[in-house]
Amino acid sequence: MPIITNIEDLRRIARRKIPRVIYDYVERGSYDELTLNANRNDLDAIRLRQRVLIDVSKVSLASTMLGEPVSMPVAIAPTGLTGLVHGDGEMLAARAAEGAGTRFCLSTMSICSIEDVRSVVKQPFWFQLYMFRDRGFSKAVIERARNAGCTALFVTVDLPMRGQRHADIKNGLTVPPRLTVRNAFDIATKPAWLAKVLLGKRKTFGNVAPYLEGRAGLEQAGAWSNQNFDRSLNWRDVEWVRSLWPGKLVLKGVLDVEDAKTAASAGVDGIVVSNHGGRQLDGAHSTIAALPAIAGAVGDRLELLFDGGIRSGQDVLKALGRGAHGCLIGRAYLYGLAAAGEAGVRQALEVIRAELEVAMTLTGTRDVKSVTREVIG
Numbered sequence: 053m054p055i056i057t058n059i060e061d062l063r064r065i066a067r068r069k070i071p072r073v074i075y076d077y078v079e080r081g082s083y084d085e086l087t088l089n090a091n092r093n094d095l096d097a098i099r100l101r102q103r104v105l106i107d108v109s110k111v112s113l114a115s116t117m118l119g120e121p122v123s124m125p126v127a128i129a130p131t132g133l134t135g136l137v138h139g140d141g142e143m144l145a146a147r148a149a150e151g152a153g154t155r156f157c158l159s160t161m162s163i164c165s166i167e168d169v170r171s172v173v174k175q176p177f178w179f180q181l182y183m184f185r186d187r188g189f190s191k192a193v194i195e196r197a198r199n200a201g202c203t204a205l206f207v208t209v210d211l212p213m214r215g216q217r218h219a220d221i222k223n224g225l226t227v228p229p230r231l232t233v234r235n236a237f238d239i240a241t242k243p244a245w246l247a248k249v250l251l252g253k254r255k256t257f258g259n260v261a262p263y264l265e266g267r268a269g270l271e272q273a274g275a276w277s278n279q280n281f282d283r284s285l286n287w288r289d290v291e292w293v294r295s296l297w298p299g300k301l302v303l304k305g306v307l308d309v310e311d312a313k314t315a316a317s318a319g320v321d322g323i324v325v326s327n328h329g330g331r332q333l334d335g336a337h338s339t340i341a342a343l344p345a346i347a348g349a350v351g352d353r354l355e356l357l358f359d360g361g362i363r364s365g366q367d368v369l370k371a372l373g374r375g376a377h378g379c380l381i382g383r384a385y386l387y388g389l390a391a392a393g394e395a396g397v398r399q400a401l402e403v404i405r406a407e408l409e410v411a412m413t414l415t416g417t418r419d420v421k422s423v424t425r426e427v428i429g
């Protein structure tokens with residue numbers, strides 16, 4: 053493995069190691085990718101304040117997320133199809149998060165099932181729920197997450213229907229992946245992926261497929277989700293989920309201050325300020341641009357998690373400076389997973405941790421729990 057100094061190094065290796073169709077699924081955003089790019093550009097445009105002659109001989113990164121102790125306020129975001137990025141991807145990422153002293157959030161649309169992940173970790177993980185039209189499924193999957201000891205439920209609210217990602221259509225993304233004349237050469241040059249994913253045991257939706265047994269249509273995941281995701285989802289459904297879930301409840305995908313205020317009075321514990329990593333409403337604000345107003349309005353009432361564009365520890369500090377209590381990473385960990393499995397995810401987390409420590413030191417920040425907007429120039 054070449055020397056890794058940053059997340060970009062992992063991305064470059066990932067690009068070489070996995071087939072184009074999977075890489076593009078991870079990397080790309082919806083439509084013209086304006087929001088995808090804004091997430092990164094707006095973070096890049098923020099300047100941190102260099103402070104000097106402050107005793108920073110002791111710097112603490114330890115914090116809590118949703119009331120649970122973490123070694124740094126950075127956890128793994130829920131991402132669908134992760135077991136196609138690397139064989140048993142969700143299980144490996146959950147283990148890496150545990151090893152790094154932080155949390156992993158499993159997607160409803162994962163390849164490994166809730167029970168698969170449960171079987172490889174000792175600490176609790178979090179579960180992300182997509183609400184389908186069939187509330188029987190939601191109820192059953194919430195029950196499974198409870199039985200697996202999940203401590204927090206993230207209800208994703210920014211996907212009543214799917215934003216289009218042109219690349220997935222052009223590349224012919226299917227679940228399970230298919231070997232075709234068009235992708236045969238590409239796949240033949242990725243032997244490790246071929247062995248671990250295409251010839252591996254888990255390659256369809258671990259949580260959803262058993263429930264759909266015999267019903268057609270899941271393979272074209274995009275079309276399927278548009279038919280089955282519930283466009284009628286509204287605040288009353290949040291009450292319904294609240295009545296079923298005794299643990300921490302988080303709404304993922306809030307970007308507007310009015311929605312954040314409603315969330316604060318809806319009995320949830322937190323929100324993730326997120327635009328789905330630029331994969332949904334193209335033309336929406338970047339998450340870092342939306343964060344300060346939301347933090348000002350509800351930051352004292354809700355735990356504010358943040359995602360979108362985080363590729364470094366400096367980015368994490370910027371988000372904390374703008375009012376987030378903690379951050380989630382999506383693509384940054386997926387690059388690590390594609391590059392080197394569990395060790396690669398661990399490496400992604402450690403790169404970000406080391407960068408965060410340096411950024412805190414050079415801004416005179418001793419405790420990650422008390423970062424304020426003073427850190428931003």
Ligand SMILES: Cc1cc2nc3c(=O)[nH]c(=O)nc-3n(C[C@H](O)[C@H](O)[C@H](O)COP(=O)(O)O)c2cc1C
Binds near residue numbers: 130131159331382384
């Ligand atoms: C490949 C991929 C799959 C994703 N799948 C899901 C998902 O199943 N559920 C969900 O709530 N968010 C999903 N997301 C959004 C992430 O949870 C997160 O909001 C986003 O990745 C953050 O942006 P970043 O990738 O720039 O860190 C996905 C993101 C990516 C990149």
